[in-house]
Amino acid sequence: xxxxxxxxxxxxxxxxxxxxxxxxxxxxxxxxxxxxxxxxxxxxxxxxxxxxxxxxxxxxxxxxxxxxxxxxxxxxxxxxxxxxxxxxxxxxxxxxxxxxxxxxxxxxxxxxxxxxxxx
Amino acid sequence: xxxxxxxxxxxxxxxxxxxxxxxxxxxxxxxxxxxxxxxxxxxxxxxxxxxxxxxxxxxxxxxxxxxxxxxxxxxxxxxxxxxxxxxxxxxxxxxxxxxxxxxxxxxxxx
Numbered sequence: 001x002x003x004x005x006x007x008x009x010x011x012x013x014x015x016x017x018x019x020x021x022x023x024x025x026x027x028x029x030x031x032x033x034x035x036x037x038x039x040x041x042x043x044x045x046x047x048x049x050x051x052x053x054x055x056x057x058x059x060x061x062x063x064x065x066x067x068x069x070x071x072x073x074x075x076x077x078x079x080x081x082x083x084x085x086x087x088x089x090x091x092x093x094x095x096x097x098x099x100x101x102x103x104x105x106x107x108x109x110x111x112x113x114x115x116x117x118x119x
Numbered sequence: 120x121x122x123x124x125x126x127x128x129x130x131x132x133x134x135x136x137x138x139x140x141x142x143x144x145x146x147x148x149x150x151x152x153x154x155x156x157x158x159x160x161x162x163x164x165x166x167x168x169x170x171x172x173x174x175x176x177x178x179x180x181x182x183x184x185x186x187x188x189x190x191x192x193x194x195x196x197x198x199x200x201x202x203x204x205x206x207x208x209x210x211x212x213x214x215x216x217x218x219x220x221x222x223x224x225x226x227x228x229x
Contacts, residue, residue, distance in 0.1 A: 043219045093162045106151050110162035
């Protein structure tokens with residue numbers, strides 16, 4: 001199956017600092033990756049769609065200047081939470097769509113998630 | 120706007136007690152309906168994709184079915200290791216984003 005990794009798995013930072021989360025597709029290429037956040041006892045909320053080589057598309061209400069997304073290669077997308085505050089504490093999960101022979105399938109494979117705690 | 124409603128919110132079963140989880144949806148042209156399993160503190164794990172009404176897919180003790188308005192995830196003779204939150208999501212034609220339901224938290228007691 002398609003494997004997606006995230007690093008780090010958890011991070012604790014002070015308010016006002018920036019945190020970078022990496023999402024990698026390990027055994028496949030992904031032209032499209034997605035970033036979600038999940039609060040306790042709630043479902044996944046899509047934050048943005050990340051396309052390799054182009055700007056990310058953000059969902060309504062998500063601050064693009066606060067959540068910087070870079071999809072620089074077919075196997076790596078990064079999410080940087082800038083000037084983090086306690087309300088940014090959450091579980092951040094990425095997903096990727098398999099791309100084969102230039103075409104994307106429709107199944108999203110998810111990473112293990114990153115727990116961010118902002119003090 | 121695409122919508123997904125899952126029921127029940129939580130379900131407790133005894134080991135071996137079969138049951139079903141429901142996922143009702145409205146979508147502007149269904150490209151696919153997806154079932155995922157999520158364990159606490161982990162990302163969702165892909166289970167099934169269903170594309171058209173009448174389609175069924177099975178994996179071990181799980182069987183997913185699809186109609187034009189809803190999907191069921193049937194769990195036959197569940198075991199404690201089946202305990203997890205099961206998420207349903209729809210994907211509309213022309214796109215790849217998913218709209219998720221709130222999930223059903225399943226607990227299987229030994």
